[in-house]
Amino acid sequence: MKLSKGRIVFCAVLSAFVTAVLVPPLLRVVSAPVLRAAIVPGLWAALFFASAMVIRIPGVSRILYKSRMMRRLQWNRKLRPYRKESRKLKKAAGSSYCPCCRMYIQNFSGFPYPEYPERYNPARYQNTDTQVICPVCGSMPRHRILVTWMQEHLAEIRHVRVLHFAQEHALRMWMDLHRISYQTADLYADADLKLDLEDTGLPAGSVPMIICNHVLEHVSDYKKALRELSRILAPEGRIIISFPVDPALDMGVLEDPSAVTAEERMQKFGQNDHLRIFGSRAKALLEEHGFLAEEIDGSRMRPEIKPVVGPADYDSNVLYILRKP
Numbered sequence: 001m002k003l004s005k006g007r008i009v010f011c012a013v014l015s016a017f018v019t020a021v022l023v024p025p026l027l028r029v030v031s032a033p034v035l036r037a038a039i040v041p042g043l044w045a046a047l048f049f050a051s052a053m054v055i056r057i058p059g060v061s062r063i064l065y066k067s068r069m070m071r072r073l074q075w076n077r078k079l080r081p082y083r084k085e086s087r088k089l090k091k092a093a094g095s096s097y098c099p100c101c102r103m104y105i106q107n108f109s110g111f112p113y114p115e116y117p118e119r120y121n122p123a124r125y126q127n128t129d130t131q132v133i134c135p136v137c138g139s140m141p142r143h144r145i146l147v148t149w150m151q152e153h154l155a156e157i158r159h160v161r162v163l164h165f166a167q168e169h170a171l172r173m174w175m176d177l178h179r180i181s182y183q184t185a186d187l188y189a190d191a192d193l194k195l196d197l198e199d200t201g202l203p204a205g206s207v208p209m210i211i212c213n214h215v216l217e218h219v220s221d222y223k224k225a226l227r228e229l230s231r232i233l234a235p236e237g238r239i240i241i242s243f244p245v246d247p248a249l250d251m252g253v254l255e256d257p258s259a260v261t262a263e264e265r266m267q268k269f270g271q272n273d274h275l276r277i278f279g280s281r282a283k284a285l286l287e288e289h290g291f292l293a294e295e296i297d298g299s300r301m302r303p304e305i306k307p308v309v310g311p312a313d314y315d316s317n318v319l320y321i322l323r324k325p
């Protein structure tokens, strides 16, 4: 807190000093009284916010981060150190590509599930792909598949506002860099809207596009969540949804009310906070809930994005696009 206050004072004094230097020459060229009156406060405020962003004052940075333009600048600054290496790797044979951060990289890294034996059931992760996480932006295969699809539909997505449940860093970055208008929603984590997926309180038919990745396995009543998604979806809208799917399970979804402890849920569903796992008939299950369901098939994507949904063995390589009939 002390450090933050010190930075604020530093920015305020620095801005005042630079304003004092710049104002006399500006006053000589500006004659309109309104503009002359605005020069000092306007210049000081602009310099204060610019310097606050550069030296990263937490509170001020948060205000600035609400602006899409500032977010784009920040992402670009984070990506800058990787660009040279990416250009080199673009020409190299066998390099991988992340469409979320648009970087060529040597390899994606493995998912560190063995480091969390209390969270992940090792039996479900034995054949996990070793190329999972982007070392630049942290994207996972599901994000790279989704972004590849969104890139193909960019013209239409630019005209709608996306509601993004359980925000994901790589997707936010891609949407900011592509000037997509979106709002994040979460019940527990920091987000634009605090929403319960089972009862959002949003007007019926009001949301034209929803992204809901790996949330349905966590909510207490997935049927209620699907009903709510259907209710808030605009008539021509779309939901892009994914969840863990075990292709070996010949059913829509497996639930077990007797699995109540974290350990039991981890054994049964693969992860200690999953309340269910979906099966090979997940698409039919979504259709039973009144949606038209299409698949975004990762296997049709370019191989260098390593489109295996993962990280668990049981994840199938598909995301779903839902519409109303």
Ligand SMILES: [Zn+2]
Pocket (backbone or CB within 6 Å): 098, 099, 100, 101, 102, 103, 134, 135, 136, 137, 138, 139
């Ligand atoms: Zn990336």
